[in-house]
Amino acid sequence: MDWDARARAALCAARGMAHLHAAHGLVHGDVKSPNLLLRHDGDPDNAAALSDYSLQHLFAPLPPSARAGGYHAPELVDPRRPTFSSDVYSLGVLFLEMLTGKCPASGTVGVDGGGAALDLPRWVQSVVREEWTAEVFDQELVRLGGGAEEEMVALLQVAMACAATVPDARPEATEVLKRVEEIGGGRHGRATTEEEGSWGTPTGASP
Template sequence: MKKIGELQHQNLLPLVAYGFTNETKLLIYRFQPQGSLLSQLEKYIEGKRDFPWATRLCIAVGIARGLDYIYQMCEGEKVIPHGNIKLSNILLNEDDTPLISEYGCSKLVDPKKACLFNVHGYAAPEKVLSEQSDVFSFGVILLELLTGKIVEKSGLDLPKWVRGMVREEWTGEVFDKEIAKNAKYAFPLLNISLKCVAHLPQDRPSIAEVLEKIQEVSNVHDDLSPASTTSVESTPKCLLHSVVPEEWETPGSIR
């Protein structure tokens, strides 16, 4: 835990202190008044805050940077996967900068129960703690940011739902209304998200590759003027089928 406490990055929530007893394990972090990404997305859905595309894209970049830092810093040593990436474990500071919390908690879990650590909806199919399982969980968060749908409380199989929409060529209907205003930029991020949630771990990119691709989307967004944004209706057909396996069900078959 001391090693984890020494990690310093703008997108990692600093570990202030920790304490263990026979019955209790405590991790103490700095309070963040904005709360979690989960609570902020819920406020947006309830009409209590704005959550524009630019903010969501910055949050996606920040989370990817934090995860990349974890794996880069541990390179050559035994890596500790996060193992529990989800909206409620991403806190936001006053500037909506994302802070990854609970890193290192996977070390406190019984290895035999580690596969149960992640919340249903975010857990990779193989149920193994690894970089590729963290990539899968992050891919689900990207889909939540794009669709405005929350997995953590609904239990929705969001990757399955999105793949079904894409297969039926309803891709434009995937996006939340705020994202639809910037669909020109959102389509590449959707493609990245679907690669992250590939069923087989070997088919997923590394977190470094994910960060690189998201930064490319961010750079294009920053380079172009607001006048160049486009709606779903005026966006050319997006070819995402290469990342959607043939066996995925259509939306009508999803329960």
Template sequence: MTMEVLGKIKHDNVVPLRAFYFSKDEKLLVSDYMSAGSLSALLHGSRGSGRTPLDWDNRMKIALSAARGIAHLHVSGKVVHGNIKSSNILLRPDNDASVSDFGLNPLFGTSTPPNRVAGYRAPEVVETRKVTFKSDVYSFGVLLLELLTGKAPNQASLGEEGIDLPRWVQSVVREEWTAEVFDVELMRYHNIEEEMVQLLQIAMACVSTVPDQRPAMQEVVRMIEDMNRAETDDGLRQSSDDPSKGSDGHTPPGGSRTPPSVTPTP
């Protein structure tokens, strides 16, 4: 894989590589400036009072646009991204997402210490250091879990020391406390429980331990598009700009905090 090949990849949801510089002491990549920053900063930055939460509609938009970008790399570019994480999902002001930092493993390898990246890395990559299309799907599944839970993959508050985000979600779901999985910031929005569970089911399929049990990225795109299509067709859900909670932070009568159950994946 050469830098010229990566530079020829063009898609609305892939950050274009404009130039590169390689020398013995320095390696530089030049790409478009994405003014809204990264998903990591938007999702995890300044949590607490005074923060504007990332609402459900925008989380879904980011999930779908990032999936489309990765699927384009896989299908049209025949490129394994190799480093999918929320800091590499860059955003435009309208929260349309583009993937960056793709296809660099053959050039740079996986020099990052394993304990720093294991939160996104598929189990087989932690062992072999070899990235594949299916390991990208696993990493994207972790990204979906990050959007749903509001937790970083290696966040200390996941409980047991060293537990990763997929195992934490599976343990909570197994105890039938599915509602406890979701980001508290999403609980203010009305009638989105079923969609959250649908996206959680897609994420759980992506993070299957066995690579062959994971869907291909183009299938992941189709599943998320089908969710959006169903939402448009039934016309029942209010926009997530219309919170179901009052200003006192309590769920009003009839507002549910308990989504349908999810079956843990092996």
């Protein structure tokens, strides 16, 4: 997937979550890449859709080793009791997965010493802290990005704000949607005209 395809998928994921939260008061509870279904009907406004929402209460609680590693917010003890804030955390991890090309459930980076699930937000934060931000991005994405580095960095900032360790530091889903719509000046969706708030840089996310 090139940058345009990933950016549109990120926008659709943000729209889906904002709709669930704001219009219906529903928590998704299981945001992860297998639950983001890509569409190939040529409609850029409907490039992807969130699936399997609000099903978490139907299942017994899973042991920590069996959970969707890397996507769940650190404060979430029982996956049957997700919150709006834990949904936003998972969305941030999904954005990071799109940007880095690394699956948080795979343990592909050895920061945890082998088979453990990758703590993708903390890995990204550690790389950015060393001022190696360019090393965060999927090299295939950089090659196909077509000069979209500023948009990629902007989505990285949104993702790190969503994946803050402290729940109260995370933006609401509607705020996330506004920020993602603004990336690229509306090239990937409807741009907002409201005053843009400051969420800081990736290094400002909670450690």
